[in-house]
Amino acid sequence: MSDPVRPKERFLVFGAPLIEQDEIDEVTASMRARWLGTGPKVARFERDFLAFKGGEGFAVAVASCTAALHLSLVASGIGPGDEVITTPLTFCATVNAIIHAGATPVLADVEPGTMNLDPRAVEAAITPRTKAILPVHFAGRPCDMDALGAIAEKHGLLLIEDCAHAIETKRGDRHAGTFGAFGCFSFYVTKNVITGEGGLVLTRNERDAARIRSLSLHGMSHDAWKRFSDDGYKHYQVVECGFKYNMTDMQAAIGIHQLARVAPSLVRREAIWSHYDERLGALALQTPTAPEAGTVHARHLYTVMVDEARTGVSRDAFLTGMTRNNIGVGVHYMSVPEHPYYQQRFQWRPEMWPHAMRIGRQTVSLPISPAMSLDDADDVVRAARAVLGGARA
Ligand SMILES: *Cc1c(COP(=O)(O)O)cnc(C)c1O
Numbered sequence: 001m002s003d004p005v006r007p008k009e010r011f012l013v014f015g016a017p018l019i020e021q022d023e024i025d026e027v028t029a030s031m032r033a034r035w036l037g038t039g040p041k042v043a044r045f046e047r048d049f050l051a052f053k054g055g056e057g058f059a060v061a062v063a064s065c066t067a068a069l070h071l072s073l074v075a076s077g078i079g080p081g082d083e084v085i086t087t088p089l090t091f092c093a094t095v096n097a098i099i100h101a102g103a104t105p106v107l108a109d110v111e112p113g114t115m116n117l118d119p120r121a122v123e124a125a126i127t128p129r130t131k132a133i134l135p136v137h138f139a140g141r142p143c144d145m146d147a148l149g150a151i152a153e154k155h156g157l158l159l160i161e162d163c164a165h166a167i168e169t170k171r172g173d174r175h176a177g178t179f180g181a182f183g184c185f186s187f188y189v190t191k192n193v194i195t196g197e198g199g200l201v202l203t204r205n206e207r208d209a210a211r212i213r214s215l216s217l218h219g220m221s222h223d224a225w226k227r228f229s230d231d232g233y234k235h236y237q238v239v240e241c242g243f244k245y246n247m248t249d250m251q252a253a254i255g256i257h258q259l260a261r262v263a264p265s266l267v268r269r270e271a272i273w274s275h276y277d278e279r280l281g282a283l284a285l286q287t288p289t290a291p292e293a294g295t296v297h298a299r300h301l302y303t304v305m306v307d308e309a310r311t312g313v314s315r316d317a318f319l320t321g322m323t324r325n326n327i328g329v330g331v332h333y334m335s336v337p338e339h340p341y342y343q344q345r346f347q348w349r350p351e352m353w354p355h356a357m358r359i360g361r362q363t364v365s366l367p368i369s370p371a372m373s374l375d376d377a378d379d380v381v382r383a384a385r386a387v388l389g390g391a392r393a
Pocket of ligand 1: 066090186198199
């Protein structure tokens with residue numbers, strides 16, 4: 001076997017975040033101040049995020065996007081007997097949140113080009129029990145929110161957006177996360193803005209925001225920050241049985257500075273994206289569909305399709321080959337019904353959503369991160385060429 005494209009000691013880690021001195025200093029300052037829990041930095045991160053998203057409504061930081069989705073469903077009053085329509089091409093968290101709320105997930109297939117929910121498939125999946133549509137802005141590409149919004153309105157359904165990939169995403173002037181009743185964001189380590197673990201709910205309804213804030217901390221009426229502040233001790237009341245889903249100042253300390261660099265970080269990922277588009281087109285891989293005019297694509301994932309009939313190389317062999325060349329790769333995602341739990345519980349079979357199934361079996365996510373240089377991107381391209389051998393478009 002020939003030498004790998006990159007030396008082992010420079011293995012290109014998939015989704016490696018860019019951490020700068022500002023984050024390190026802010027975390028250190030939190031430790032020196034000995035305020036590690038939910039406090040002023042979380043409040044500032046919420047204000048900054050809301051301002052970034054146009055400033056209307058309310059932002060509640062929580063422990064994860066999974067928590068944000070779960071609490072949005074609970075705050076919507078969605079529970080046992082209710083159905084929520086979502087996509088099979090997503091991380092298991094989207095579906096698990098629906099199940100945690102006690103509701104029943106119903107899948108509708110994606111459009112093969114955009115990989116987002118197909119509005120016609122959504123409409124076909126509506127039953128008298130349907131309460132909400134939960135679209136995922138896949139890879140950072142906005143869903144067709146006009147069509148989904150019209151369907152939601154026509155059938156009296158709630159829209160809850162999974163914006164885990166979609167921090168920067170816009171359609172026209174509107175930000176992802178402001179179309180529906182709730183927008184749920186993730187700051188997990190591989191996402192576009194990170195806090196280590198973390199999430200946030202955006203909503204325009206003040207009562208929903210207050211309920212989600214309370215539910216994120218055991219259903220208590222005052223959060224701990226207010227309780228122990230120098231205004232004096234205040235008794236708290238537990239007003240309902242909530243969860244332990246609060247974000248901490250240690251996490252927000254990272255997020256504040258990550259968010260301040262959201263624009264240059266996107267510019268860097270756009271450059272890597274174009275670099276890939278220009279160079280991978282000559283290989284027998286299918287590259288991503290161009291972003292639609294008038295939209296901002298958050299460039300969270302750069303996914304290529306490895307169609308064995310075209311390449312002579314299976315998707316899994318491609319994954320192994322890239323790793324051998326010291327390039328970290330990902331799969332986003334094997335379609336949800338490929339997993340045994342959902343097959344057993346809901347009698348789902350991957351074939352029932354053929355577009356999501358095919359994408360899930362062919363897709364490979366190449367590294368795209370603000371921590372990468374264009375030389376790193378060249379290594380990825382050279383590795384792909386080496387793995388595919390002579391296969392040409
Ligand atoms: C990462 C991700 C989630 C879960 O986010 P966490 O913050 O890890 O809970 C949910 N949905 C999608 C589409 C994701 O990619």
